[in-house]
Structure formats: C-alpha cells, structure tokens
Amino acid sequence: MFNLPVTNIGGSELFVLEFGDIVDYFSVYTAALFAFALIFTVLAIVSRPERMVDIAFGGDAYYTKEIDPKLLRFQRFMAIACGLATLGAVVSGDVFNYALFVSMVGITNIGIVAAYRNKHVLNAAFQYGIVAMLATVPLFGGAAIVLASTGTLSLWELYLPAVAVPLIAKVFLVLGVMGEGMAPFYVAKAEITRAQGAPFILMVHVSSLLVFLRVVEIVISM
Amino acid sequence: MDLVYSLGLLVVFLGIIVGFYALMRERDDLHRILLTDLAEILALALIALVATDLAEALILPGLVVGISELLAVSEVYLAKEELRTPPVAPPLRIEVMESAPGIMALILVTYGIVLSGFTGGAIAAVGALFYYLCKGHDERFDLIETVSGYAWVFWIGAFFIFMFLPAYWFFGVMIAGGAILVKVMAKMSLIGTMRGGANV
Numbered sequence: 014m015f016n017l018p019v020t021n022i023g024g025s026e027l028f029v030l031e032f033g034d035i036v037d038y039f040s041v042y043t044a045a046l047f048a049f050a051l052i053f054t055v056l057a058i059v060s061r062p063e064r065m066v067d068i069a070f071g072g073d074a075y076y077t078k079e080i081d082p083k084l085l086r087f088q089r090f091m092a093i094a095c096g097l098a099t100l101g102a103v104v105s106g107d108v109f110n111y112a113l114f115v116s117m118v119g120i121t122n123i124g125i126v127a128a129y130r131n132k133h134v135l136n137a138a139f140q141y142g143i144v145a146m147l148a149t150v151p152l153f154g155g156a157a158i159v160l161a162s163t164g165t166l167s168l169w170e171l172y173l174p175a176v177a178v179p180l181i182a183k184v185f186l187v188l189g190v191m192g193e194g195m196a197p198f199y200v201a202k203a204e205i206t207r208a209q210g211a212p213f214i215l216m217v218h219v220s221s222l223l224v225f226l227r228v229v230e231i232v233i234s235m
Numbered sequence: 236m237d238l239v240y241s242l243g244l245l246v247v248f249l250g251i252i253v254g255f256y257a258l259m260r261e262r263d264d265l266h267r268i269l270l271t272d273l274a275e276i277l278a279l280a281l282i283a284l285v286a287t288d289l290a291e292a293l294i295l296p297g298l299v300v301g302i303s304e305l306l307a308v309s310e311v312y313l314a315k316e317e318l319r320t321p322p323v324a325p326p327l328r329i330e331v332m333e334s335a336p337g338i339m340a341l342i343l344v345t346y347g348i349v350l351s352g353f354t355g356g357a358i359a360a361v362g363a364l365f366y367y368l369c370k371g372h373d374e375r376f377d378l379i380e381t382v383s384g385y386a387w388v389f390w391i392g393a394f395f396i397f398m399f400l401p402a403y404w405f406f407g408v409m410i411a412g413g414a415i416l417v418k419v420m421a422k423m424s425l426i427g428t429m430r431g432g433a434n435v
Contacts, residue, residue, distance in 0.1 A: 109293050116300045120307050127311045135315040139264065142308035146271040147258070149304065150251060153297050154281040160293075161240060161285045 054096025148192020155185030194221035356419025
C-alpha cells in the first residue's frame, strides 16, 4: 500500500539455530531485539539496587530506603527469568513457542510486581494476574487456529506468501500479547516504581516492549 | 475446514463469551480466580479442537503455563488477603490408630520396596503415611524433600543411560525403578501429613 522498500520487515537472516523441528532464528530484526533483551538481562544481573536513595523534590534533602534483601533477591530472580523468557520469545521461530514464552513473560511480570508487600501493589498484581491468565485464551487460541487453518506452526512456513493465516488468528495473537504484556500499565497505577527494587521494574517494561515488537513482526509477515 | 471443527469452534466461542461475561459480573476475588481457571480450560479446548497429535503435544505445555499462572495469582491472592496463618486442623483421634502396631508400616514399606517402581512407591507411601498418622508426624519434612530431589536426579540420570548408553539398559531400569519408588513414596507420604505445622 505504501510501497515499502523492503517487503520482509525481518530483514535478511543471519543465523539459524535448529532444535529438531523447533527453529530459532536471528534476522536483523530479531537479533536487534535479542541484543536489547540481553543488555537488560545483564543489567538485572549486575545491578545492585540495595542502596536506593530518594531525593526530595525541589530541595537538597535526601534519604535512604529500608530495603529487605530477601524480597529483592526474589525480584532479581524474577527479573532475570523474565529477561530469559524475553530472549526466547524474540528469536522463536514457532508460533506456539512464542506463545509459551510470552505467557512466561506474563508470569514473571506478576512475580516482579508482587514482590513488593503493599496492599495497593498486591491488588494491582492480582488484577494484572487475572488479565494475564485470561490473555492465554486468545493467545493459545490464536496459535491453535493458526495450526488448524494452515497445518503448521513454523514461522518459516507461515511467512511464505502462499500460506494464508485467517485474520481472527492474528487478532487473537495480538490480543493475547496485549493481555500478557500489560504489566507496565499496572505499574503506573501502583506506586511500585518508587518502591524498593525499582530497577527491576524496568524489566517489566522492556519485556512488554519487546514481545509487542515481535508480535507486530509476526502478524505483519504472516 | 471440517464441519465438526467449525461447530466445535462455535461452541467454544460461546463458552468463552459466557465465561468472560461471568468474569465481568463477578466481584469476589476468589471466585474470579476460579473463573479464570475456567477460561484457561476453554483455551485448552480451543487447542484440543484441532485434534491432531501436534495439538495433543501442545496441550501439555499450555496446561503447565495455565497452572503456573494460577499458582502465581493464588499466591498473590493469599498475600493480598493476608491469609498466611496456618489452618488449625484437629488431630486425628481414632482409637485403632493408637493401638495399631507399627510393624504394619514396616511390612507395607518392605512390600513396596520388593514391588519397586510406581506401584511399589505407592504402597511404601501408604506404609509411611500409616506410620505418620499413628505415631504423629513431628519429622523434618525437608529431609524427605531432599531425598525426593535426589531421587529425581537419579531418575533423570537413568534416562540419560537409556539415551546415550543403551547397552547398559538394565542399570537404567534399576536406577529408574528405585528412584521412582523413592520419589512416589516421598511425595505421597507428604500428602495428608502436611498441615502447615511449625516444622514443615
């Protein structure tokens, strides 16, 4: 419609990693997403947010926060797991694996948000958890409809121009990813970004962004 | 597409609409968890409708993801509602439990070891459970958990023998049989004895 110079938005393919039928691949696009996710996973591993300092707005007063190392450890673990799930999701060459990794991102996001013991935050995490669970219906439903209508789940096959994926499957996939990756919207509601371990909240945003970017590629190329 | 598939899809979609509508109306958080579980089942039904071996293989990971999400949300619910206090269960007061000989537990466990494998594990677990119920269960359950963990490692190790050294299949069978015995016994003896006491 707009005469894009490159019809294949994934770019040329760089490296293919085969596990039997399951093919992970790095195109220019997915490699960029992978590198981004990798950087933030490494940041989650090496960051030491134990010494958080709040600065009073408009003055030069500052105070340190009381931080519980146990909760922080759990949050770091969840952030790293979330990073790994994101790494898997962005290079997956299989619709179902993509769906699985995305729901893993959803679970770890609940974990990151729920690590902070506060009534409001836990309430938000609970609501988000319900949404994430409901999102598995369209997510896996979409993958199942792709399988039923085309007979394959491999993105290699689905990207071929001869294979037509029904619109409803694409809509379902996008809906599912929207539900799983909507943690940032709940974070805005909760006061968690100024709570302890706030750097790990970054992972929630990064993972959502990356799985959204990947689903856009998948749905457009399919 | 097949007529049966389209019809099944229609039914599942109706189910999804009903389930989501119920969820929209529901205000109680605990009920909402249960309703989301229902929604997960509908997702599995969508996959199952494809009715191929591949779909069958996809249901298991889907189920695992659904269960783990359910567990996570339930944990959040428990933390949110501060339902952490352990439930106080009345101790089992049955006269025959006081007088039953402990040797029966030993017999059951020995018979289980002779049987080995899954059945043996179940029978040995009945023996262990019997012992706990009669004599009380002030044991360190983390020991049982550790043993269970090592049994799992042995079990997986046996699979590696099957895969990489098939000539030694007999050792593989023996290791796997013993490990599954310990694993089933450990798991089943925890069932019913874990009441959230101080030393669990």
